[in-house]
Amino acid sequence: MSPRIVNKQAKKEAIIQKATEVISAKGIYSFKMSDVADAADVGKGTLYEYFKDKEELVTACYVYFLDSFIDIADSVDLKNSARANLRSYISVLFKHFSKNIDSVHIAFDFWSQALQSSDNRQYVKLMTKAYNDFVAVLIRIIKDGIKKGEFRAIDVEKYAAAIVGMLDGILFQGVMGINDITDAKWPRVISNMILNGLSKTG
């Protein structure tokens, strides 16, 4: 009665993972559906069983990528000193990105695509949300530090944005091969820099 039994969800994820590799390697604009089909070892037509069109596949890859960050934001708590919390957060981020440098490729691609107006508002929305999640965690940590008397009362929003921007920028340099983000010294250097900027006593 029933033909080939397939876990469609699992297969969809498998395709997404292969597609992410392909997009990371060839670029969001240059990769071909046939590249993905080959990488995932399925026929071209099969891709369209799981994704309406190329764009839907790309979006799925991006969402899948964003989902991988949820855990990081959730892993932060405010039990310890604000200084320790911030060091911990920075450290976790560097570890995560060091391990997933490939998927960062695709993120920059998405953001680049998001820059082109009108059509890609959805990308912007998704990306903005991810960005805000990062910023929100930092804001929580910094405000907690101010409340605890560890940090000076600075412009929290701008500081948080600047910190995320800095991490983003360093990550970008890593992707570009300008510096080596797997260098274990990074978290300490960056944390120090931020904490010095925040310290009451300097």
Add this chain to the structure above:
Amino acid sequence: MSPRIVNKQAKKEAIIQKATEVISAKGIYSFKMSDVADAADVGKGTLYEYFKDKEELVTACYVYFLDSFIDIADSVDLKNSARANLRSYISVLFKHFSKNIDSVHIAFDFWSQALQSSDNRQYVKLMTKAYNDFVAVLIRIIKDGIKKGEFRAIDVEKYAAAIVGMLDGILFQGVMGINDITDAKWPRVISNMILNGLSKTG
């Protein structure tokens, strides 16, 4: 007696400027040669009189864009205190980018394209050079500050990279519409943050 005296170099630059507008608006991957021809008010075939192919046109636009930064790097001197020099540099950068937010679009596009391996090594090289120019200026300022006893002796290279990354990241947020980089408070906030991180006395 010559039937039509045309300054080929001037016309080439005119095309580059129009092409830059087109690329900024449509994106480095989506713009068409015909878009450029229309914008520059020349025939499609004419473009090929000035540029071997699409890639050469794109590269020319990127180089033209990079050249616009040379002045900024050159404008920095070390006559004043390191703190003042750094504030001045940050301030100049924000002013420049606020005025040329459109051309930043294209930079991110180039960098995104540069991420795709093999073929685009040239872009990476060009971009790396531009990045290094920025970093070099900061390194000069910071080292000068250390020598003058204004700054602590920190990991200069990483600090400089982090600062450029931060500026890059904030700029990116501006392009994405996440924050407003024309806000006049940015230079002071960022300068303070950096200087606090560098200060001996805090």
Add this chain to the structure above:
Amino acid sequence: MSPRIVNKQAKKEAIIQKATEVISAKGIYSFKMSDVADAADVGKGTLYEYFKDKEELVTACYVYFLDSFIDIADSVDLKNSARANLRSYISVLFKHFSKNIDSVHIAFDFWSQALQSSDNRQYVKLMTKAYNDFVAVLIRIIKDGIKKGEFRAIDVEKYAAAIVGMLDGILFQGVMGINDITDAKWPRVISNMILNGLSKTG
């Protein structure tokens, strides 16, 4: 003991009926096998248990459609006056088509397909036979009328063809929405026109 007794012939007919609906709605060139599978509430693969390929399914639908006309031709007899017989035949046809305007759609579709040479000789044959059946009935009635002295001795074949053509044309106009073939006046108008053309006394 047999696990599932299925009347294959009945199921085949059920599929044909659903397929006819689908073809009528979507058009002979635009309908998809999956449309039929959905409409008939069977799997796509199942269709191929009953029909070798799409073409065989289409042909089966057409034959099924043609069969519905056999009764009409058979219902005609020559007991009454030729004038009455012709009026009766015209009237029956209009009633039949008024009730089955939907299936006329499919007929025109078949004919349209039949127009494409080479491959579809079979359609032409089937259609020609149906056409000839209609014409034959008219020829019988007219010849009967001539024999009975009611009609003039005209070119029977051409007259019959013209009459069928006229009915066909009016039907087509009805399908196209140009006129309303359910208007009860049609049979009388058409019969009068034909009979005036055939009358000895005018």
Add this chain to the structure above:
Amino acid sequence: MSPRIVNKQAKKEAIIQKATEVISAKGIYSFKMSDVADAADVGKGTLYEYFKDKEELVTACYVYFLDSFIDIADSVDLKNSARANLRSYISVLFKHFSKNIDSVHIAFDFWSQALQSSDNRQYVKLMTKAYNDFVAVLIRIIKDGIKKGEFRAIDVEKYAAAIVGMLDGILFQGVMGINDITDAKWPRVISNMILNGLSKTG
């Protein structure tokens, strides 16, 4: 200054003519753009210089076909007796169609396509207009005949529609190979039939 000088309108017409042949031969649903490109001896891309997409090419062919009828309708006047005018009109039509039997193919294809709902309303409109033009001419002739006392006062609209339907139907039979519309006897037979139906004296 100016490249290849081409009469774009003439070339467009040439493509339309070749496309009409192709569509007539292969069918409106089965022909491929590459068929047309081959027939017109141009590259596939060239077709898209003249027509936005396949549908626009098809529509252009149809409109071109319809335009060929305008002259016929215009050629009718009411100077002579209504009987003579009608004979003349019928005769002109048969001559025209005999010469252009190929383009009739495409007309039936259009009409068939027009039958499929929603999307093809434009075809229906174009076709309805053409149909009405034919009917209008007949109505003029018949009304003129009634006024002149040559014809009986019958339901003019239905008569006219029936006559056009008849011509349409016979034409269809011709296209289908069921009868030979180039047979010179047709105009006389049909005219007689119609005139007998219209005559006061029979």
Add this chain to the structure above:
DNA sequence: TATGAATGAGCCTTCATTCAT
């Protein structure tokens, strides 16, 4: 027997590039 997931041939359409004028 029934199914629907998988497939890939095939077709429309785009666009960088060429070249006759």
Add this chain to the structure above:
DNA sequence: AATGAATGAAGGCTCATTCAT
């Protein structure tokens, strides 16, 4: 030197058909 008509390679997507279950 300048042009834009012409081109065809390339790639996204559809859908009839197959076949493992």
